[in-house]
Amino acid sequence: MNPSWTERFGESLVQRRWVYLIFVLLFSAVSVFTVVKRLNHGLPVDFTPQAIVYDDGPEIRRLHEIEATFGREDNDLLFILDGAGIDTVAGRDYLQAVHRSLEKQERVISVVSLINARVLVNEGFMPELKSIWSEPQSAIQLARQDKLLAGRLISKDGLTTVVRVRLDPKLNKVADLGPVVQGLGNEVRALERPDNLDLHITGVPYVRQ
DSSP, X not given: OOOOHHHHHHHHHHHTHHHHHHXXXXXXXXXXXXXXXXXXXXXXXXXXXXXXXXXXXXXXXXXXXXXXXXXXXXXXXXXXXXXXXXXXXXXXXXHHHHHHHHHTSTTEEEEESTTTOEEEEEETTEEEEEEGGGSHHHHHHHHHHOXXXXXXXXXXXXXXXXXXXXXXXXXXXXXXXXXXXXXXXXXXXXXXXXXXXXXXXXXXXXXXX
């Protein structure tokens, strides 16, 4: 009676066990290397809720219409500057450098900070909107006294301010969002920052990436 193919394979496996072992080890090593290399460029599958529910259906199109009208806060990246150095020449120069650097970047829709904030002032007979940064040396104190800016762009104690960056609303998936968020963070971290001023990055995009 001729042995079956399974018996023949079993005998071959026993007789050439070291050959098969080396083959399995090499195959495993190549597989691990391939997986690690692929993950360095981001997950091949996006498991976020956005990736699951985002399609081109009527509900999503309606959502985009609402976002176009009222804005979309979940795509706002926040750069927080905190410390006693904020209301110094070096601190104000750094804030301006952060703002100017961010507004030049791709996939950035808008940048809002004290640099482009406006306040309502009474000069003469008619109130008018005035750029708060037209006189940088008094901008921090003026912002603290403004009811709309205090607690929003500047803390009430004047030690913390925020630069809000609105990203392209098309950046729905982590695979698209991650490189943009990391690139913006690297741009700001590369700027020379005063020692008495800390930088924190937060916001939904930063947490999601």
